[in-house]
Amino acid sequence: MSAQPNVLLLVPPGWGGLWQAPLSLGGLKVFAHGVDAYDAATIDYAVSFRPPPGLLKTLPKLKAVFSLGAGVDGFLMDPDFPKHVPLVRFVDVTLSREMAQYAAMHVLMQHRTVQFFAAAQAEGKWRQRMLPRATDETRVGILGLGEIGTVCAQRIREHGFAMSGWSRTRKTVDGVKSYAGAGELDAFLSGCDFLVCVLPLTADTRHVLNAAAFAKLPKGAYVINIARGGHVNEPDLIAALDSGHLSGATLDVFETEPLPEASPIWKHPRIIATPHVAAITSPGAAARSVIDGIAAIERGEAPRNVVDMRRGY
Ligand code: NDP
Ligand code: OXD
Numbered sequence: 001m002s003a004q005p006n007v008l009l010l011v012p013p014g015w016g017g018l019w020q021a022p023l024s025l026g027g028l029k030v031f032a033h034g035v036d037a038y039d040a041a042t043i044d045y046a047v048s049f050r051p052p053p054g055l056l057k058t059l060p061k062l063k064a065v066f067s068l069g070a071g072v073d074g075f076l077m078d079p080d081f082p083k084h085v086p087l088v089r090f091v092d093v094t095l096s097r098e099m100a101q102y103a104a105m106h107v108l109m110q111h112r113t114v115q116f117f118a119a120a121q122a123e124g125k126w127r128q129r130m131l132p133r134a135t136d137e138t139r140v141g142i143l144g145l146g147e148i149g150t151v152c153a154q155r156i157r158e159h160g161f162a163m164s165g166w167s168r169t170r171k172t173v174d175g176v177k178s179y180a181g182a183g184e185l186d187a188f189l190s191g192c193d194f195l196v197c198v199l200p201l202t203a204d205t206r207h208v209l210n211a212a213a214f215a216k217l218p219k220g221a222y223v224i225n226i227a228r229g230g231h232v233n234e235p236d237l238i239a240a241l242d243s244g245h246l247s248g249a250t251l252d253v254f255e256t257e258p259l260p261e262a263s264p265i266w267k268h269p270r271i272i273a274t275p276h277v278a279a280i281t282s283p284g285a286a287a288r289s290v291i292d293g294i295a296a297i298e299r300g301e302a303p304r305n306v307v308d309m310r311r312g313y
Contacts, residue, residue, distance in 0.1 A: 026291030
């Protein structure tokens, strides 16, 4: 690196310290937006998850933008995002592994009827029962067989479930039946006792989980959304749960975050809700990937994991 690149860190108040130290270790001059004074005309790179809309376009020298997350909808929802600037997303084995842990944990909790046994314990009752369905006859479908979805499919498959996945293009993943494109979505959905959503949020995938999609799932199916709240039409989900068509749902992400206190999701008896924690970016790993990406650009090379602006992911 010739000169010390100037990096603007755009994170919520109080979070800057987590990122500033590991980024500075890479020889970068880091300015935390809202904390440090900086000259917009000197900023070379921006690092963020959801930057304030309109801010990035005020940085005239910007060479690249780095996402602290795998999902980049927080950038592309800004109509003023400077689309000529490369947007680099975060791809990390630990992030994928933790997403897969979360997905597998919720499939297993429902499959092994944890809530039934917890209720029996609360009553002090010895209530043995068989599994509602044999593991190899229980079908788990992954919406989005990308970096994270593929690891989810592999890890859940190790428990003996019958796996399938849906993506834009056909995939070859050992032991996972591949469905591709809008034309195969209904066939995919009709074979999912558990549905795990790990899609990126784009114009094509917004509200992909709506009343029509829920109706295609077999009666008693269980939905797990760990991607973005915008994938699920929340009133349609609640209606499908209340009608008894769906047996339950685990939601880690919501249309509005934080989930408003008045949301019916909080108290729904058949929803498990967590506050967008299925996996949390490690500051050390993210800083290393930003430092490597900047070093590549400064050498005149393309960084890895650049978002395709036409696809939106
Ligand atoms: P990738 O880009 O690696 O994978 C995306 C997958 O979705 C690909 O298989 C792609 O198909 C498929 N896809 C995209 N659009 C469509 C479409 N219109 N129809 C069918 N398939 C489609 O993303 P990651 O796996 O890295 O991340 C997925 C998402 O997970 C992120 O965007 C983020 O929203 C979410 N996430 C949530 C976290 C949390 O804590 N809750 C943490 C980390 C990520 P193809 O391969 O054919 O292009
Ligand atoms: C991500 C997230 O996209 O944490 O990485 O949501």
